[in-house]
Amino acid sequence: MQKYVQLLKQNKIKITPQRLQIIQFLDTHHTHPTAEDTYKTLKKNNPALSRTTVYNSLETLRKHHIIQELTISGNEHCYDFKQGSHHHFLCRTCGLILDIDIKCPNQDRLLHNGHHIEEVHGYFKGLCKNCANKQKNKKVKP
Amino acid sequence: MQKYVQLLKQNKIKITPQRLQIIQFLDTHHTHPTAEDTYKTLKKNNPALSRTTVYNSLETLRKHHIIQELTISGNEHCYDFKQGSHHHFLCRTCGLILDIDIKCPNQDRLLHNGHHIEEVHGYFKGLCKNCANKQKNKKVKP
DNA sequence: TATTAAATTGTAATGATTACAAATTAGTAA
DNA sequence: TTACTAATTTGTAATCATTACAATTTAATA
Ligand SMILES: [Mn+2]
Ligand SMILES: [Mn+2]
Ligand SMILES: [Zn+2]
Ligand SMILES: [Zn+2]
Secondary structure (H helix, E strand, O other), X not given: OHHHHHHHHHOOOOOOHHHHHHHHHHHHOOOOOXXXXXXXXXXXXXXXXXXXXXXXXXXXXXXXXXXXXXXXXXXXXXXXXXXXXXXXXXXXXXOXXXXXXXXXXXXXXXXXXXXXXXXXXXXXXXXXXXXXXXXXXXXXXX | OHHHHHHHHHOOOOOOHHHHHHHHHHHHOOOOOEHXXXXXXXXXXXXXXXXXXXXXXHHHHHHOOOOEEEOOOOOOOEXXXXXXXXXXXXXXXXXXXXXXXXXXXXXXXXXXXXXXXXXXXEEEEEEOHHHHHHHHHHHHOO
């Protein structure tokens, strides 16, 4: 927990229990949760928590590059505490989002034709192993 | 226009004026418009057009891989008639979305750890050349 | 311990997208 | 050509994620 306090201090933003809880949640659940996922989970142990606080905090943490915001699904933002840019896979069937640890020569690009690159996102979308197997079984045994 | 008719025929979906207009719009405006952009523009020449039709048509065209759906902005879908997977740049300041034609070794991946990859999206987010210059001028001449 | 700017909270508003049912139409076959 | 039917289009209402806002609370500082 102390490491999260340090993280906020380094970024000169106020240390609040809500922010600490949100960072801790993201650090211990590498499932790329949405704001709503985060809210629902933390609300259990902190019934006074407001949904707005979760949205505000995630935005603040993002602006300070403490967390990353993914736009892989297209209808909701997902958040990721993992440091360093990495690729992701989204299963269109079950919604699973996985880290994909592959090397990419464009991962660290900072400039392209005069445009300043601040973030690089590599998204793969398709059918996960699990869902693919389920579909296969259905076809074989109808 | 005949080429759009062929495209729909090949995909065995009904040829409607709305679908033809939508494809034509995307084919002649490579600005990655949203559903709303498309609706507003086409509504001018076809006041009877429904927003729902635009959403439905874009979804149908996407399912048949006639157009691509981008999730780069995070709060709205953008559409792209351009064939073949290619990378994109989003300016966080002005909203501009550009094609980035670079080679990527992961562009044509079909499988990763048993997961079936159907789409590859490479998104760069940052500040475009134009907006960067504007910011620079502001600092120099306040 | 008092002060104050920043953060949190709850509610209302917004914006994108989807659901739905009635009306229309494209494709097909007589 | 005409009649039929399933697919499509339309308009409206509903939903879902996110943001705006004002009142209340709190973390940081002196
Ligand atoms: Mn990740
Ligand atoms: Mn493009
Ligand atoms: Zn899956
Ligand atoms: Zn710009």
